[in-house]
Amino acid sequence: MTDTASPPDLPALDIEDVRAAAARIEGRVRTTPVLRIEALDQMAGAELWLKAENLQHIGAFKARGAMHAVGQLGEAGRARGVITFSSGNHAQAVALAARSYGCAATIVMPTDAPKIKVAGVKALGGEIVFAGTTSDVRREAAMSLAERSGAAVVQPFDHPHIVAGAGTATLELVDEVAARTGGGTLDALLVPVGGGGLIAGACLAAAPAGTAIYSVEPHGCDAMARSLEAGERVAVSPGPTLADGLKPTMVGALNFAIAKQHVAGSFRVGDDDLGPALRALLVHGKVLVEPSGAAALAVALTGRLPGAPRRIGVILSGGNVDPSLVARLIDTPAEA
């Protein structure tokens, strides 16, 4: 990893951009709880500070970036509605933001999107167009629709408004850790990575305090890890994973530029890690995450972090998952 600044064609962002985003979206998104669960601390051998973005509006952190981005369009920018493409949570987030600002939303979703995420978009009044199963195909469909309708495209992850908005989750976590520990900081922070907007925002919010930030991706969907190793963005053909939110073919250019300045290391997890993490959180913490949302916790529970950090932040990024999958993942013999 190098310590170079962002390329000149990418905007330079810092924690002040995150603070500004937090002020703009206040009241339109939730300040989510930070959970402390003794049984999980014991499994991890460290203090885990769990940022419960599964309890955010629409059940995922994506509400933050979308709300910020749609707000920043201004009234004129929203006049012909907004459009986006997403495997799920960003779809609901844009539908929510559009409703919050009183404009129309069209959402291009993959044909294999979980039913619960499709139902969520419909319930929020979003219009759905199905297209393919990869982010490339649905991006193209959205762009083509936007050209015809004049709707504003809301990027799912690679945009400064999205990054600054996503960063507000980590900003709240950092602030709450400080408040509850008399000014303490996180030694490490684990962040699930799909397109990289969440970790880019986390870098802006947490790196100034010296926190070591780690990316977590499914095996075979490790676009960020490979890009960090290569020093430039690398495309992957996402393999099968339960973490349907962490499957982009490539991380965002802006997100990578920020991540490569700040990210201390990368982890990969399998379905065999995600299921038990989801189950442990449900049993001991009584909250539900989707498999993508369990990715960072899965790493924390296996104690794989270098340097034996004492205080670890974990972003629980979302909780939208079909109940039948949850049933399958948790229906194992109870511990003694």
Added chain:
Amino acid sequence: MTDTASPPDLPALDIEDVRAAAARIEGRVRTTPVLRIEALDQMAGAELWLKAENLQHIGAFKARGAMHAVGQLGEAGRARGVITFSSGNHAQAVALAARSYGCAATIVMPTDAPKIKVAGVKALGGEIVFAGTTSDVRREAAMSLAERSGAAVVQPFDHPHIVAGAGTATLELVDEVAARTGGGTLDALLVPVGGGGLIAGACLAAAPAGTAIYSVEPHGCDAMARSLEAGERVAVSPGPTLADGLKPTMVGALNFAIAKQHVAGSFRVGDDDLGPALRALLVHGKVLVEPSGAAALAVALTGRLPGAPRRIGVILSGGNVDPSLVARLIDTPAEA
């Protein structure tokens, strides 16, 4: 229902006793979140204010009363340890309180207690003695053990310290509703009833504001409803129910005396109501309750309350449930 005061041999309690309990247990129990979940409001046709005691220490409101009762014993009273009898959550609560105050705890549990509740007591350092399957049998076993050891008996529900402690959950709910609505109050409050300590405390905390308080019990375990109808305590032979926390043979004398002054009506629910309520809360709210903890929500979701209340408080009393049961309850086809 009559409006007579408590019999002279029972202590007179009011909201000030609950406030005093809240001050005593502060820092030893959690101020739990009050959840607002749009999809559940739509199902209920009202604003539901969900007090998430499933996110309390040991996963249930019982931590409050036990912490208060063990604290009020004083150091001398705890010197030979504490002992209790419980179908589950009170067991963990007393083990937690004993650990918090640095004394030993012995817990008499039913032979059919859920594994997760047994494991919870062990993890907190409590010593377990198994005895029978009814509250009568385990009460007798505990009394006999206490006589020999000199340990202090911590009643599970029928004691002024337990009632005042349990009432702190409703006190927090009432205070948060007021804070978030500019001084508003609840029109109605739904409370699951086992031995009646939770609803007795709820009466103390919520009745002064004019809130209509309703009891909720499983069909066949309706000791409170029958007692209110009869005007005196009536014993039941608890029938089968998924709500293992709501199966006492009789409500407490103190609890009944308070309830009959304040409770506006009673509801009964079946397993067919509890499962869907648990599932709806997990899907839409991302939090897990045990079947007992879903009882009040089950009534709220069916819109059965008289007078079409606009703002309804719902106590989610606990979240300790074997994952295999959760898997069975949620593994139904997803909604469209």
